Amino acid sequence: MFSNNMMLAQLLQDMQDPEMMREAQKMMQDPAFQERMKQITERPEFQESMKKSQEMMKDEAKVKELEEQMKQRVADGEKQLEEFKKMSLEREAEEAAAAAAADGDQKPAGAAGGEIKKKKNQKPKTSSKKKGKGKK
Numbered sequence: 001m002f003s004n005n006m007m008l009a010q011l012l013q014d015m016q017d018p019e020m021m022r023e024a025q026k027m028m029q030d031p032a033f034q035e036r037m038k039q040i041t042e043r044p045e046f047q048e049s050m051k052k053s054q055e056m057m058k059d060e061a062k063v064k065e066l067e068e069q070m071k072q073r074v075a076d077g078e079k080q081l082e083e084f085k086k087m088s089l090e091r092e093a094e095e096a097a098a099a100a101a102a103d104g105d106q107k108p109a110g111a112a113g114g115e116i117k118k119k120k121n122q123k124p125k126t127s128s129k130k131k132g133k134g135k136k
Contacts, residue, residue, distance in 0.1 A: 006084065009077030 014020045027033055040046055056062055 002084075003077065003080055005073045005077030006080040007077070009074055009081045012074060013081075 056066075
């Protein structure tokens, strides 16, 4: 269900969230994280991959091609993400309706807000109880 394009779109949205970026910055300042990144960047596979990427970036035609591919992937991912969010909201609404029906508290369709129904034999809540006096 989750495609790479959808995850890419979500990542780009998350990078626009200041709170998410503060958390990422905090994580990057952690010495354990820095040590792990140092280990990764020192691996020969990583260094070889970086060299290939740098070489590829020298070819302007290739860069333009990759840029277009990325734009298309992001657009596809954004569509998929919106569809996923819509389906999630619909599923949550269905589950809430099913739970309400199971509890017998189902409200008429289209009822927004309104009174909160009391359960049968429910005592009204009051704040007249004195604090500090417990049962002996």
